[in-house]
Amino acid sequence: MELNTNLNFEEFSIPSYDDWKNEAIKSLKGAPFEKKLFTQTFEDIILKPIYYSFDVDSNFLTNNSFPGYTPYLRGNYYSGLKFKKWKIAQTIPYYDAKQINFALKQDIANGQNAINIHINRNEYFQFEKDAIVCGTKIKTIEDINEIFDGIDLESYPVYFNTGDFYYEFLPLWLDYLSNKQINPHKLNGNLGADPFTECLINGGSKYTLIEMTHNLGNTFLGLKDYPNFGIITINGAAYHNSGANAIQELTFSFANAIELINALIDKGIKPEEIIARIRFHFAVSSDFFMQIAKIRAARLVWAKIVKEYGLGIEFQKLNLHCSTSIINKTKYDPWVNILRSSIECFAAILGNADSIDVGNFDFAYGYPSEFSRRISRNIQLVLQHEAHILDTIDPVSGSYYLESITVELAKKVWNAFQNVQSQGGFLELIRNGKLQQDIVNSFVQQEKNYQTRKQTLLGTNKYPLLNE
Secondary structure: OOOOOOOOHHHOOOOHHHHHHHHHHHHHOOOOHHHOOOOOOOOOEEOOOOOOHOOOOOHHOOOOOOOOOOOOOOOOOOOOOOOOOOOOEEHHHOOHHHHHHHHHHHHHHHOOOOOOEEOOOOHHHOOOOOOOOOEEOOOHHHHHHOOOOOOOOOOOOOOEEOOOOOOHHHHHHHHHHOOOOOOOOOOEEEEEEOHHHHHHHHHOOOOOHHHHHHHHHHHHHHHOOOEEEEEEEEEHHHHHHOOOOOOHHHHHHHHHHHHHHHHHHHHOOOOOHHOEEEEEEEOOOOOOOHHHHHHHHHHHHHHHHHHHOOOOOOOOOOEEEEEEEOOOOOOOOOOOOHHHHHHHHHHHHHHHOEEEEOOOOOOHHHOOOHHHHHHHHHHHHHHHOOOOOOOOOOOOOOOHHHHHHHHHHHHHHHHHOOOOOOOOEEEHHHHHHHHHHHHHHHHHHHHHHHHOOOOOOOOEEOOOOOOO
């Protein structure tokens, strides 16, 4: 039988949106179109059943760029992540320095390529009886020597979380770097200073606001010879894991950053020196498409903010670390946490995160086992080396659905950010309790959604193991 090679598809008309809508209404057999096929998200965005090119506003914040071009909606690199993969930055949360060193060497030998140390704040502020006690004991130069014994810090970026105790930790860190003769230009990573968020988490600090910004200014001076080692990490994940929605997480993170930038400018530090050393940390939940949109929207808004400081396109790149969500993980049936973490890691990759930390599935039971660390690490390794998702520069580009919700989310964040600034800024929002109350309201609504199954938590409110 001969094949007909003279096919002509022009005989088929291209259906319009109205054609599709009329057919959809017929199939609903009287059920209301808007009620059945439109969905309202937790961020108050209406999801449509089908998207067309006219749904995408390509003008908002110059949202019509290529990868590697401002506003970096599609990532910081022309070639995507293929030739500059994200860093696998798993947190190793053990308290003991020897245990950290042993686990770190083991994990680096098996694929981890960034060091992520969560320092125990209580070692520095022991007078706070109700302080949260978690993380690694680093209080002396001997502790640092023990943790990094046999590890080449010129080969791996090292990230800390020094919150509001960065000023106490900094002399130890500088002494260690000097003693080990670390090349200042080869040291990468971030100190992790974020005093305001740390105060929110712990209910205060021993430092006044004036002391905090004074200490932060001196920290910039102290690290001036280490140009590739960042200083500030805005911990937006803390807002997310307290119950904030995507809009609140981005809005409060950017407002926090602006507060610190302006305070440091008042100390005589140039904005380009400050912004070059800021890193953002966002958490990623299992709401797959919304989380990709959140990361991409963050890039749009940050580029706009940096531009307002009169800085060029190179400074408009968002330096981004992502971690998997904690608030949606469960103690019972912890194996489902592996599924959630895999989805969340995938979303972070598609959003072009610079580094990713996949949480341990059994964290609710205490310190992770070697097995759970391996599972978390391998989620990233499989996606990086076996899933072929890096063969395309920007796999999600061209999706009218994703591009539409990205722009809509960016607009909401920009409007919310402007509203915060008009009310006096980030610190004023904390003083009057509005920031805290907004997050509480969001948390309560999420809890209600889970209880009524409006939001699904697999293994908990859907298909739970009742005999467990």
